Amino acid sequence: MKARVLKAYIQKELSEMLRSRLIIMVFLLPTMLMLLFGYGIRMEVKHARLIIIDNDQCRLSRLLVSKFEHSKYFNTITTVKDEAQALRRIKQAESDAIISIPASFEKRLLKGQSTQIGVFVDAAFPSRGSTIESYVQGVILNAAAGLVPAVSKGSIEINQRTMFNQAMRDEDAIVPGLIGLVLLVAPAIIAALLIVKEKERGTIFNFYASPLSKVEFVAAKLVPVFLLHSLNIFILFLWAMYLFEVPFRGSFWLYWGASEIYILVSISIGILISVITRTQIVAVVLTVMVTIIPGFMYSGIIMPISSMVGMSRYEAHIFPVMYYNHILYDVFLVGEGLSSVKTQAYLVILALYGTVLLGLGTLWLKKELK
Structure with a gap:
């Protein structure tokens, strides 16, 4: 060369x-x-606009609402009382998700009966909708662990640890x-x-x-x-x-x-x-x-x-x-x-x-x- x-x-x-x-x-x-x-x-969703309709207005439902209010992932709105109005707001892109707590929420829990919570998520963008849905489920499950006592001494506890990206x-x-x-x-x-x-x-x-x-x-x-x-x-x-x-x-x-x-x-x-x-x-x-x-x-x-x-x-x-x-x-x-x-x-x-x-x-x- x-x-x-x-x-x-x-x-x-x-x-x-x-x-x-x-x-x-x-x-x-x-x-x-x-x-x-x-x-x-950004994959993480923060400050998602969440409407909570509390039809029970009881101690346990208020505890559940407070879990969402203290979460960094949600900006919670509790002033809306009507489900139709809440759905209208999510259609107008003024909200990302709705949670509807039934009127018999506390009574059914105290009697050991299953209860249902309505969750509506804007999934126009599937990945964002799936992330918000996971966050909602996580907060509800975390709240349920504190609201409902363990059924038996042999209940399973999950000790979860994330690796490589701990934060x-x-x-x-x-x-x-x-x-x-x-x-x-x-x-x-x-x-x-x-x-x-x-x-x-x-x-x-x-x-x-x-x-x-x-x-x-x-x-x-x-x-x-x-x-x-x-x-x-x-x-x-x-x-x-x-x-x-x-x-x-x-x-x-x-x-x-x-x-x-x-x-x-x-x-x-x-x-x-x-x-x-x-x-x-x-x-x-x-x-x-x-x-x-x-x-x-x-x-x-x-x-x-x-x-x-x-x-x-x-x-x-x-x-x-x-x-x-x-x-x-x-x-x-x-x-x-x-x-x-x-x-x-x-x-x-x-x-x-x-x-x-x-x-x-x-x-x-x-x-x-x-």
Whole structure:
């Protein structure tokens, strides 16, 4: 490999990125995506508007109402007395849920008889509706444990403990996955412009006429972007640790090594798209289609891969973001590291992805005028 020529090409790429202000996007885009989605995506529902209709007005019903009033998940309204009015308010999007306590609530409980509580939930958005329903059930079951004495000495008690995300924070569940999404999208978009812009400007003819080989040309394009985005590995790590306060329980060297391999995969996707397209707008649109959409669907941020069924489960294994995000969640929340066979296998798969994609991009690059 002609070291001096390659060095000159790398310096040319860096100076061009500085002159075109593209280097600003190298650092600005990942941080923007991290902050935008890190603060914007929320699975937890807080301050849901809840109407409680207490038809019994007894001691036990008031105790149940107080449980909801002291919950951070609900903003409780008890002034509505009519069920029809409450249903009208939920239809007008002025309420998220309704609880109707029957008139015989206390009497039936004291006699040991079963009683029913009416619960109406706005499920226009199914995930939000399901979360609110779970919260309502949780508060009622918690209240029932204190309202109704144990039936017998042999009653079962559940000692429940959450692992890895003990506080059940959205940030702990979302931010590690966001790093995988950001490091897939940002390097790929920048890399997708590297070769196709030379086709548009006509400067690609300099490569056609030069003694530089295809491997050297791709390396000259890849190295500056790779080095610059390597800094983003540490920047995003600092955002996650100190801005979003996500715990880090694993090996930093595993995080760094896996991230470097993953950036190579991302840049290889961009290089491949840059080779097969002829205009920058097509390259950017195609890159967005093959990175952002699969990145959201199959990164585990919105839905766990284990919950997927049918073809979606197989599709998730096609995209590299699933493998990298498994390693991210391990180093941030679990800390198993390389002692996990799955982590070792996923590192090998990511390396294969980078090798194959970069090889295809180099192979399909033509050093001739069609």
